[in-house]
Amino acid sequence: MTQGTSELTVGEMLLKYGISRRSFIKFCTATASAMALPPWMGPAMAEQLRNSPRPSVVYLSFQECTGCAESLTRSFAPTIENLIFNTISLDYNDTLMAAAGEAAESARTKAMQDNFGKYVLVVDGSVPTGAGGAYCAAGGRSAVDILREAAKGAAAIVCVGTCASFGGIPFADPNPTTAWPVSGIISDKPIINVSGCPPMPEVITGTLLQFISTGQVPDLDEHRRPKVFFGNTIHDRCYRRPFYDQGKFAKSFDDEGARNGWCLYELGCKGPTTYNACATIKWNGGTSFPIQSGHGCIGCSEPGFWDKGSFYSALSTAAWGKAGEVAPRQVGKLAAGAAAVGVALGVASAGVSRLRQRPSEPHGNEPKGG
Amino acid sequence: MDLLGFARGPALKVALAIFCVGVVWRFVGFALLRLRRDLNKPRVSLLGSWAGGLVTVGSRSWPHPEFIGRTGAGEALGYSYHIGLFIVVLLFEPHIVFLGSLFGFTWPGLPSSLITLISVLTLTLFLAVLFRRVTNPVLRMLSNFDDYFSWFITALVLVTGLAATAHIGAPYEKLLAWHILSVDGLLVWFPFGKLMHAFYIFPSRAVNGALLARKGAVS
Amino acid sequence: MSPQDRSELERALGEGEVKATVRAAGLSTVRETRICGVWWVEHRDEAGELMAELLEVTQVPSILASASDEIAAAARALREHMSLAARPC
Numbered sequence: 001m002t003q004g005t006s007e008l009t010v011g012e013m014l015l016k017y018g019i020s021r022r023s024f025i026k027f028c029t030a031t032a033s034a035m036a037l038p039p040w041m042g043p044a045m046a047e048q049l050r051n052s053p054r055p056s057v058v059y060l061s062f063q064e065c066t067g068c069a070e071s072l073t074r075s076f077a078p079t080i081e082n083l084i085f086n087t088i089s090l091d092y093n094d095t096l097m098a099a100a101g102e103a104a105e106s107a108r109t110k111a112m113q114d115n116f117g118k119y120v121l122v123v124d125g126s127v128p129t130g131a132g133g134a135y136c137a138a139g140g141r142s143a144v145d146i147l148r149e150a151a152k153g154a155a156a157i158v159c160v161g162t163c164a165s166f167g168g169i170p171f172a173d174p175n176p177t178t179a180w181p182v183s184g185i186i187s188d189k190p191i192i193n194v195s196g197c198p199p200m201p202e203v204i205t206g207t208l209l210q211f212i213s214t215g216q217v218p219d220l221d222e223h224r225r226p227k228v229f230f231g232n233t234i235h236d237r238c239y240r241r242p243f244y245d246q247g248k249f250a251k252s253f254d255d256e257g258a259r260n261g262w263c264l265y266e267l268g269c270k271g272p273t274t275y276n277a278c279a280t281i282k283w284n285g286g287t288s289f290p291i292q293s294g295h296g297c298i299g300c301s302e303p304g305f306w307d308k309g310s311f312y313s314a315l316s317t318a319a320w321g322k323a324g325e326v327a328p329r330q331v332g333k334l335a336a337g338a339a340a341v342g343v344a345l346g347v348a349s350a351g352v353s354r355l356r357q358r359p360s361e362p363h364g365n366e367p368k369g370g
Numbered sequence: 371m372d373l374l375g376f377a378r379g380p381a382l383k384v385a386l387a388i389f390c391v392g393v394v395w396r397f398v399g400f401a402l403l404r405l406r407r408d409l410n411k412p413r414v415s416l417l418g419s420w421a422g423g424l425v426t427v428g429s430r431s432w433p434h435p436e437f438i439g440r441t442g443a444g445e446a447l448g449y450s451y452h453i454g455l456f457i458v459v460l461l462f463e464p465h466i467v468f469l470g471s472l473f474g475f476t477w478p479g480l481p482s483s484l485i486t487l488i489s490v491l492t493l494t495l496f497l498a499v500l501f502r503r504v505t506n507p508v509l510r511m512l513s514n515f516d517d518y519f520s521w522f523i524t525a526l527v528l529v530t531g532l533a534a535t536a537h538i539g540a541p542y543e544k545l546l547a548w549h550i551l552s553v554d555g556l557l558v559w560f561p562f563g564k565l566m567h568a569f570y571i572f573p574s575r576a577v578n579g580a581l582l583a584r585k586g587a588v589s
Numbered sequence: 590m591s592p593q594d595r596s597e598l599e600r601a602l603g604e605g606e607v608k609a610t611v612r613a614a615g616l617s618t619v620r621e622t623r624i625c626g627v628w629w630v631e632h633r634d635e636a637g638e639l640m641a642e643l644l645e646v647t648q649v650p651s652i653l654a655s656a657s658d659e660i661a662a663a664a665r666a667l668r669e670h671m672s673l674a675a676r677p678c
Contacts, residue, residue: 019614020613020614026615026617030640039645233541245483285636316464318471328471328473334383334390335386338386342395346395346401346402350403
């Protein structure tokens with residue numbers, strides 16, 4: 001990690017770290033391929049970046065669990081994704097940087113000044129506005145203020161994780177800190193949401209790489225997520241799809257069906273309504289993903305997924321009530337209450353009808369049918 | 371709240387409540403209506419009139435031989451799509467999960483591909499039935515808004531359900547939301563139109579049969 | 590692409606005159622097919638996992654060629670190296 005922007009180009013910096021030009025071309029080619037960009041873009045991105053000064057990136061963390069940063073930095077073996085850290089000049093990241101206190105903060109302000117209008121602002125965590133912003137404060141300043149100041153000179157804001165993109169877990173009912181996603185605070189800068197709890201490392205890297213090499217925001221969906229990674233649902237690409245189509249569903253964890261790899265729809269899988277790249281790129285270097293490991297998708301890249309009912313109730317179940325939960329007993333109470341109202345209305349209507357029927361009739365034997 | 375959350379949540383709750391209120395209201399109202407006093411001497415005992423009622427429930431299930439020529443095709447058509455609807459609603463796994471979440475118990479279902487086939491057949495029969503209603507001069511004269519709207523709301527549920535299962539026309543979460551919203555619409559309309567025949571059919575046959583038996587007529 | 594389609598494609602394109610391996614952050618293999626100018630490039634990472642597979646229609650795939658800006662410095666370096674080698678021990 002360097003202090004401020006280095007004078008060296010990306011290529012020179014990579015060479016210093018013993019990363020050859022060809023390794024970098026390979027990294028860019030693989031990333032371009034994963035993003036379904038035209039194949040010539042890989043070497044083109046590499047060439048473009050190698051001869052440029054390292055782009056400045058300021059990484060701010062607010063109300064977050066650090067899972068997003070962990071997703072990017074932790075791996076079983078050094079992955080080629082980590083090359084992103086040699087490509088950019090990560091001028092501020094409070095988890096990774098060696099400096100602390102005043103030294104760290106002055107590094108940040110200097111980087112923001114030197115690269116005003118050009119640095120990429122990466123944010124993870126939601127931003128609380130409750131109690132005047134006191135729920136998340138660093139160096140005596142609230143997260144809201146830090147974000148607003150940092151956004152002023154940013155070329156674009158990349159929100160890493162569902163918390164920064166949509167509010168995430170702090171935003172969930174009852175939202176005690178009045179947390180907001182970044183898009184709820186900043187409205188005048190291009191925002192790219194890389195959602196997921198955590199997001200996939202390849203998605204973070206690919207999005208950053210594409211932005212710093214082309215200077216352009218990629219195609220985004222209605223939730224401002226890059227369409228190239230969030231264009232399909234898990235269900236669209238799930239390897240268990242044939243079982244769904246045949247109606248072979250596992251009924252409980254580890255039952256006969258589950259052991260045969262049947263669809264996890266009845267165990268609450270939210271795959272059909274979740275947009276992410278887990279089913280294709282997979283996790284931990286392509287090892288597996290939740291459904292392959294036998295657990296349904298929890299929909300972690302979707303807005304408000306914490307409040308959409310139990311992770312274990314199927315998409316076709318009723319879902320009113322607190323946090324989308326409803327039990328048969330509540331349904332029974334609703335039905336009973338409604339029936340009582342119905343009885344009252346029925347008696348009243350019958351009364352009105354009977355009055356309208358011929359009023360003076362002597363009572364006699366009437367068949368018990370009515 | 372997104373459309374799907376709304377459809378499965380507040381909309382479903384309100385729709386179910388209106389359905390229960392409406393059905394019970396109409397049922398109780400109908401049950402408490404006074405019958406015109408019959409001054410005849412009853413030809414059978416009370417038990418006999420009950421038995422007559424039950425017989426009528428069965429005998430009205432198919433037209434008398436004299437009428438089969440004219441009405442047989444229509445009856446067969448009606449039976450077919452009703453059976454199709456019951457199979458699709460009650461034996462499709464995601465539906466079983468839905469009903470299980472309301473009632474607290476489930477039952478085994480049929481393979482999804484078979485259900486899809488039956489749904490398509492049912493939809494075809496549905497269109498045939500509408501065609502018949504519109505082209506047959508007697509039926510056309512008798513039909514009103516109630517008939518057409520009841521047909522429409524049920525057809526909408528069928529079409530949105532097929533679209534959702536096939537994942538065509540829109541993103542899946544929108545298709546599923548529209549399917550559930552159309553079910554909500556069906557539930558709200560149900561107690562106030564001809565769809566109530568589902569609850570009335572057997573009691574009304576029974577009452578008619580009992581009254582006829584009391585008069586000593588064949589039921 | 591299904592494994593059958595892939596082997597079908599491999600069979601159709603065949604093998605040409607050139608085969609090269611590049612050791613940079615894992616192994617990459619570059620193979621010219623029977624069709625001149627169509628190269629089959631496989632990129633693997635340090636663990637041997639396939640990262641990307643491409644068909645490049647070009648003179649020489651970019652991963653194989655040396656950088657043009659490095660050529661001048663390379664010539665200089667080679668001359669220095671040779672002059673050092675020529676000195677008596």
